[in-house]
Amino acid sequence: MNEPFLTPEDIADIVAILDGSDYRELDVATARFRLTLRREGGGEAGGRWSQEWQWAAANGPAAVAVAVVQDTPAGLVAVAAPLPGAFYRAPAPGAAPFVEIGARVDGDTVVGIVETMKLMNPVHAGHAGEVVAIVADNGAMVEGGATLMHIRPHA
Amino acid sequence: MIRRLFIANRGEIALRIARTAQRLGMTTIVGASQADVTSLPAQFADEVALIGPAPSAQSYLNVEAVIAAAVAARADAIHPGYGFLSENARFAEATIEAGMIFVGPDVTSLNAMGDKLMARSVGLAAGLPVVPGGEAATPEQAMARARETGFPVLLKAVAGGGGKGMKRVDRADDMPAMIAMAMSEAQAAFGDPRIYVERFIARGRHVEVQVLGDGHDALHLGTRDCSIQRRFQKLVEEAPAPQLADATRNGLEQAAVALTRHLAYRGAGTVEFLVDAQTGDFFFLEMNARIQVEHPVTEAITGVDLIEQQLLVAAGSRLGLTQDAIRPSGHAIEVRINAEDPAADFRPSPGRVTRARWPAGPGIRIDSHIATGGVIPPTYDSLMGKLIVWARDRPAAVALLASALATLSIEGVPTTAPLHRRIAADPRFVAGGVDTRFLEGLA
Numbered sequence: 001m002n003e004p005f006l007t008p009e010d011i012a013d014i015v016a017i018l019d020g021s022d023y024r025e026l027d028v029a030t031a032r033f034r035l036t037l038r039r040e041g042g043g044e045a046g047g048r049w050s051q052e053w054q055w056a057a058a059n060g061p062a063a064v065a066v067a068v069v070q071d072t073p074a075g076l077v078a079v080a081a082p083l084p085g086a087f088y089r090a091p092a093p094g095a096a097p098f099v100e101i102g103a104r105v106d107g108d109t110v111v112g113i114v115e116t117m118k119l120m121n122p123v124h125a126g127h128a129g130e131v132v133a134i135v136a137d138n139g140a141m142v143e144g145g146a147t148l149m150h151i152r153p154h155a
Numbered sequence: 156m157i158r159r160l161f162i163a164n165r166g167e168i169a170l171r172i173a174r175t176a177q178r179l180g181m182t183t184i185v186g187a188s189q190a191d192v193t194s195l196p197a198q199f200a201d202e203v204a205l206i207g208p209a210p211s212a213q214s215y216l217n218v219e220a221v222i223a224a225a226v227a228a229r230a231d232a233i234h235p236g237y238g239f240l241s242e243n244a245r246f247a248e249a250t251i252e253a254g255m256i257f258v259g260p261d262v263t264s265l266n267a268m269g270d271k272l273m274a275r276s277v278g279l280a281a282g283l284p285v286v287p288g289g290e291a292a293t294p295e296q297a298m299a300r301a302r303e304t305g306f307p308v309l310l311k312a313v314a315g316g317g318g319k320g321m322k323r324v325d326r327a328d329d330m331p332a333m334i335a336m337a338m339s340e341a342q343a344a345f346g347d348p349r350i351y352v353e354r355f356i357a358r359g360r361h362v363e364v365q366v367l368g369d370g371h372d373a374l375h376l377g378t379r380d381c382s383i384q385r386r387f388q389k390l391v392e393e394a395p396a397p398q399l400a401d402a403t404r405n406g407l408e409q410a411a412v413a414l415t416r417h418l419a420y421r422g423a424g425t426v427e428f429l430v431d432a433q434t435g436d437f438f439f440l441e442m443n444a445r446i447q448v449e450h451p452v453t454e455a456i457t458g459v460d461l462i463e464q465q466l467l468v469a470a471g472s473r474l475g476l477t478q479d480a481i482r483p484s485g486h487a488i489e490v491r492i493n494a495e496d497p498a499a500d501f502r503p504s505p506g507r508v509t510r511a512r513w514p515a516g517p518g519i520r521i522d523s524h525i526a527t528g529g530v531i532p533p534t535y536d537s538l539m540g541k542l543i544v545w546a547r548d549r550p551a552a553v554a555l556l557a558s559a560l561a562t563l564s565i566e567g568v569p570t571t572a573p574l575h576r577r578i579a580a581d582p583r584f585v586a587g588g589v590d591t592r593f594l595e596g597l598a
């Protein structure tokens with residue numbers, strides 16, 4: 001993209017002009033972007049306008065693999081990802097997984113972690129029972145709420 | 156002369172660097188991970204180079220992948236931004252070995268500031284005050300150190316970090332038990348029982364000085380106050396630091412320039428200090444050998460484009476600025492709008508922003524890569540934009556900040572904006588000069 005671009009200073013100048021007029025809104029749409037400048041309310045002259053940008057080409061769906069959300073078989077319960085992020089079965093690379101198939105877990109047993117924005121979030125089993133399936137791959141990007149494991153709850 | 160600049164970063168700083176580089180006539184190439192190929196910086200740059208899959212370890216932190224992408228793109232320089240590889244000496248060396256310019260200081264400066272203990276000894280060598288204290292291998296040594304520095308003291312693990320195992324001790328009577336506990340914790344956590352004893356500053360302010368050097372000359376661009384933090388993460392920054400005695404301010408600025416000269420530093424850097432809010436005493440903490448997130452507040456009061464200065468010095472120019480030519484005016488405040496929910500213990504909130512209405516107008520600058528429809532991936536940090544206000548004095552800047560925050564509206568993901576509205580309305584913040592415990596007392 002080599003075309004000239006509106007700088008923050010340009011936006012400030014345009015708003016200063018609009019602020020001295022009776023206009024409430026300026027809406028500019030081009031092939032590349034749409035910019036809306038809107039008078040929102042009172043306060044300081046510099047603070048009462050908003051700018052909203054929309055880009056024609058930007059921000060399509062990010063190309064990341066997402067674990068498939070499976071139907072939970074009858075009699076089993078799903079362990080869901082607490083947040084979107086990367087699912088890990090072990091506390092560190094090379095370490096033993098938190099649980100394997102067949103493991104007995106309590107509701108607060110940590111069965112994995114989901115890394116979101118550099119924070120490690122523990123995944124709790126949520127139910128007492130036995131791990132019968134591990135649905136998400138180690139290292140996979142998962143959506144919030146995606147099924148990670150299946151547990152057969154104790155009666 | 157830099158013609159083709161490779162930007163080894165993402166988000167708002169990649170966009171910020173590209174803006175200045177394009178204004179200077181450079182061709183910009185953004186190195187993007189798979190998660191960022193449709194991001195705004197990738198759209199805005201002249202060219203995009205894919206550096207790897209979404210996880211940082213395989214893309215933005217992968218030295219070989221970034222260098223290979225920059226070489227393939229025929230770049231003649233790499234700007235590392237902040238975070239990621241920006242202070243990685245091996246990356247700087249690899250950039251130079253591949254025949255490119257590293258837009259940052261010499262490798263010797265990166266090594267000198269590589270860890271906090273080393274930074275402390277370099278600071279001492281440059282004549283800067285540091286927090287009184289030192290290492291202790293035995294309980295007797297720890298007790299002797301505590302007698303030297305005076306109570307209260309802070310015990311830290313030498314091998315530790317991130318606040319782990321820190322203990323505050325108020326009285327000599329408590330020392331034997333606390334030393335034993337600290338040493339056994341240090342042994343358990345890090346396999347190294349050595350502890351570090353330093354004076355505890357009850358009311359500390361985080362004040363830093365922006366510096367520029369060209370390997371020969373050095374100058375400063377005034378102070379920034381970054382005392383409002385949560386878990387060592389800065390949330391609000393302002394320039395100049397408010398409510399500082401002139402003697403303290405001058406002392407900080409001169410100390411920062413002394414260190415910059417001592418290192419024969421090249422490029423933009425930030426010298427961080429802990430200021431005792433009660434006494435005005437200040438102590439050198441570390442130097443950040445890169446551009447910082449909060450650099451726009453310094454740009455707002457000085458009119459200097461710090462990215463431009465980095466690029467000029469990196470290309471071999473001497474500083475075109477002189478200390479006398481830098482005349483800060485007015486007051487600037489930056490708040491970080493993060494995709495985190497302050498109502499849920501700052502839980503990260505990645506996702507799609509269904510509507511982003513940022514404030515606009517005189518005295519307002521927005522540095523953000525997130526527009527309406529923008530996506531915040533779960534893979535990287537939560538910074539989605541910075542709101543920077545400038546006004547003729549601090550009260551006017553605080554008033555402008557409050558009305559700008561009232562206008563700001565982000566829909567689709569929770570953000571830290573509501574927290575900032577409370578900060579802007581807090582009487583202690585309005586008065587200025589708060590210490591690092593500010594958030595604990597926020598209503």
